[in-house]
Amino acid sequence: MIRNVHVDIDHAPYSILIGEGLLQSVEPLIALLAQKRVAIVTNETIAPLYLAGLVAQLEAAGVECQSIILPDGEKYKTWDSLNLIFDALLTARAERKTTLVALGGGVIGDMTGFAAAVYQRGVPFIQIPTTLLAQVDSSVGGKTAINHPLGKNMLGAFYQPKLVLADLSTLSTLPQREFSAGMAEVIKYGLIDDLEFLVWLEENMDALMARDVDLIAYAVERCCQNKARIVAADEKETGQRALLNLGHTFGHAIEAGLGYGVWLHGEAVAAGMVLAAHASRALGHLQAADVDRVINLLQRAGLPVVSPALGGERYKALMAQDKKVDAGRIKFILLRQLGEAYIGELPEIAIDTALLAGCESSK
Amino acid sequence: MIRNVHVDIDHAPYSILIGEGLLQSVEPLIALLAQKRVAIVTNETIAPLYLAGLVAQLEAAGVECQSIILPDGEKYKTWDSLNLIFDALLTARAERKTTLVALGGGVIGDMTGFAAAVYQRGVPFIQIPTTLLAQVDSSVGGKTAINHPLGKNMLGAFYQPKLVLADLSTLSTLPQREFSAGMAEVIKYGLIDDLEFLVWLEENMDALMARDVDLIAYAVERCCQNKARIVAADEKETGQRALLNLGHTFGHAIEAGLGYGVWLHGEAVAAGMVLAAHASRALGHLQAADVDRVINLLQRAGLPVVSPALGGERYKALMAQDKKVDAGRIKFILLRQLGEAYIGELPEIAIDTALLAGCESSK
Numbered sequence: 001m002i003r004n005v006h007v008d009i010d011h012a013p014y015s016i017l018i019g020e021g022l023l024q025s026v027e028p029l030i031a032l033l034a035q036k037r038v039a040i041v042t043n044e045t046i047a048p049l050y051l052a053g054l055v056a057q058l059e060a061a062g063v064e065c066q067s068i069i070l071p072d073g074e075k076y077k078t079w080d081s082l083n084l085i086f087d088a089l090l091t092a093r094a095e096r097k098t099t100l101v102a103l104g105g106g107v108i109g110d111m112t113g114f115a116a117a118v119y120q121r122g123v124p125f126i127q128i129p130t131t132l133l134a135q136v137d138s139s140v141g142g143k144t145a146i147n148h149p150l151g152k153n154m155l156g157a158f159y160q161p162k163l164v165l166a167d168l169s170t171l172s173t174l175p176q177r178e179f180s181a182g183m184a185e186v187i188k189y190g191l192i193d194d195l196e197f198l199v200w201l202e203e204n205m206d207a208l209m210a211r212d213v214d215l216i217a218y219a220v221e222r223c224c225q226n227k228a229r230i231v232a233a234d235e236k237e238t239g240q241r242a243l244l245n246l247g248h249t250f251g252h253a254i255e256a257g258l259g260y261g262v263w264l265h266g267e268a269v270a271a272g273m274v275l276a277a278h279a280s281r282a283l284g285h286l287q288a289a290d291v292d293r294v295i296n297l298l299q300r301a302g303l304p305v306v307s308p309a310l311g312g313e314r315y316k317a318l319m320a321q322d323k324k325v326d327a328g329r330i331k332f333i334l335l336r337q338l339g340e341a342y343i344g345e346l347p348e349i350a351i352d353t354a355l356l357a358g359c360e361s362s363k
Numbered sequence: 364m365i366r367n368v369h370v371d372i373d374h375a376p377y378s379i380l381i382g383e384g385l386l387q388s389v390e391p392l393i394a395l396l397a398q399k400r401v402a403i404v405t406n407e408t409i410a411p412l413y414l415a416g417l418v419a420q421l422e423a424a425g426v427e428c429q430s431i432i433l434p435d436g437e438k439y440k441t442w443d444s445l446n447l448i449f450d451a452l453l454t455a456r457a458e459r460k461t462t463l464v465a466l467g468g469g470v471i472g473d474m475t476g477f478a479a480a481v482y483q484r485g486v487p488f489i490q491i492p493t494t495l496l497a498q499v500d501s502s503v504g505g506k507t508a509i510n511h512p513l514g515k516n517m518l519g520a521f522y523q524p525k526l527v528l529a530d531l532s533t534l535s536t537l538p539q540r541e542f543s544a545g546m547a548e549v550i551k552y553g554l555i556d557d558l559e560f561l562v563w564l565e566e567n568m569d570a571l572m573a574r575d576v577d578l579i580a581y582a583v584e585r586c587c588q589n590k591a592r593i594v595a596a597d598e599k600e601t602g603q604r605a606l607l608n609l610g611h612t613f614g615h616a617i618e619a620g621l622g623y624g625v626w627l628h629g630e631a632v633a634a635g636m637v638l639a640a641h642a643s644r645a646l647g648h649l650q651a652a653d654v655d656r657v658i659n660l661l662q663r664a665g666l667p668v669v670s671p672a673l674g675g676e677r678y679k680a681l682m683a684q685d686k687k688v689d690a691g692r693i694k695f696i697l698l699r700q701l702g703e704a705y706i707g708e709l710p711e712i713a714i715d716t717a718l719l720a721g722c723e724s725s726k
Contacts, residue, residue, distance in 0.1 A: 121686075156483075157520065
């Protein structure tokens with residue numbers, strides 16, 4: 001059974017196809033190619049698993065394939081890696097109608113999307129996300145980026161794929177830690193505006209973590225539907241799309257503060273959502289029992305719920321670099337209640353209270 | 364008298380203001396700022412001339428200004444220069460509503476526009492072009508880019524400014540060689556689809572080269588009107604916008620073949636348009652007298668009309684890297700007649716004939 005979530009963006013609508021074994025029959029991908037030529041960008045972990053099979057199918061259909069294999073990890077989400085893609089494309093004389101295919105997790109998707117956005121001022125691209133995090137979140141919606149030493153995802157573009165192929169079978173090779181990291185973003189969708197889904201996750205988390213494929217398929221579809229709705233309403237994040245960043249302002253500070261790649265993005269988002277919950281409680285929105293529900297669900301998903309002891313000043317300095325800062329004021333995503341996020345500011349005392357409640361003791 | 368050319372792009376219409384002394388009263392710029400904060404990107408040549416005056420006006424209006432001064436020249440249109448902009452913006456914590464202002468010629472405009480397109484996935488930007496080439500062509504229409512060692516303008520974005528302020532007074536400090544280079548693009552507009560303007564240029568070229576301000580104002584406005592019309596109809600260059608590249612396929616080969624900055628862009632475009640005219644004659648479209656008219660007008664504008672002897676194979680290899688290549692076939696902009704360009708292919712014999720007629724003897 002193939003589930004199809006339509007992303008209704010005015011200038012460039014596209015489909016997210018979700019199902020098992022989609023990588024075994026990529027006709028929907030081939031049908032969209034502007035030219036029988038692709039460049040597949042992947043990494044050293046994913047290439048041995050899925051690259052040869054994908055290339056064989058494409059070549060059997062007469063599609064010329066170039067493969068670009070990057071090192072694996074968030075710390076390689078840099079200009080230097082991006083330039084490896086450009087060098088390879090230019091050396092092979094990739095053209096404006098050549099399609100870039102991102103085969104991998106969030107880092108590969110973000111970098112390939114950005115490369116597609118700027119190579120010759122924009123070439124088509126297609127996402128084949130192979131991690132839970134990429135399938136439910138990063139491959140959908142057109143946010144592409146690389147990191148800069150002074151901030152995560154600071155350079156990038158809003159650039160939509162022509163198609164997202166989410167093959168659930170790829171999740172079977174995903175290490176448990178990566179699976180948990182993806183579950184952080186799944187839980188995020190419940191928290192921000194889908195209480196019904198949050199309750200469903202509480203009921204089904206153990207089966208999900210045991211990799212029940214039918215439940216995972218439902219969760220991926222639900223997340224994609226939620227994201228598609230939000231992105232279609234606010235592609236360039238002038239308003240409500242920012243809600244998707246719940247936990248990310250704190251989380252980015254954790255990732256940057258520890259060094260990219262020490263914690264996985266999803267792990268940092270999980271601990272960041274706990275901090276956002278503590279802060280929301282400090283403002284009087286959440287009760288202690290609500291915060292506990294957030295913590296319990298994240299823990300059942302195998303995620304960290306206590307943030308590292310970077311120190312309050314360091315957290316604030318790192319968060320001041322966030323893209324949501326306006327006139328020097330940091331915009332946080334907070335919870336009015338479970339299943340209802342909003343964009344607001346935090347008095348310093350609430351930040352301090354949240355960090356005190358949610359960070360490791362610095363001793 | 365301020366002339367206003369409206370660029371009617373669906374999602375982001377904007378004005379090109381053309382007149383003398385516009386840099387003395389930048390209220391139209393201030394009125395458009397999303398936040399009272401700008402980062403002005405300029406170069407070492409332009410900064411001593413206009414930067415202090417601009418900053419003084421902005422600060423008097425309560426606008427916080429950051430200045431980023433780059434080295435001058437096409438050879439600095441690189442990722443390294445772009446990264447100087449990003450480092451400066453991130454260090455100063457420039458935000459999503461901070462406006463980037465490009466103060467300079469085509470290189471500054473292209474780099475600043477690209478920086479604005481990707482910094483935090485896009486911030487507002489404003490063009491203040493200070494060369495004839497930038498005022499009539501590169502500042503209008505949203506093409507931004509940097510060069511790559513393997514090709515000119517290979518990395519970039521379509522990203523529209525919020526405003527273009529073309530102060531004709533800045534042309535008074537422009538060296539004659541730069542003025543001539545800009546005139547190549549002016550003549551281009553006549554050749555591609557405006558025979559009436561071509562004839563007007565033939566009648567007025569001597570007075571234009573003597574810097575008659577009223578005639579220059581008319582020429583800049585006419586060029587901007589032509590470009591605005593073409594860009595509004597085809598922002599992303601899926602079709603007719605490519606006509607604006609008359610002379611550029613040959614010209615980019617000249618620039619890359621000699622090394623960026625040896626010839627000015629406009630000089631390479633001039634010699635490239637002569638090659639395009641020779642090629643069009645080889646196809647039977649133009650008469651010898653038509654080619655002579657093109658050559659004469661360019662010569663009166665102080666421009667080179669003979670291309671360097673790079674050798675036919677080298678020209679073809681460089682042109683094969685062009686962004687207009689589709690399935691390995693180079694798309695050329697050719698002339699059906701003077702004032703009517705079209706997009707087509709060239710048989711190898713026509714390329715050889717054009718190079719033989721239009722290049723220096725290789726002895």
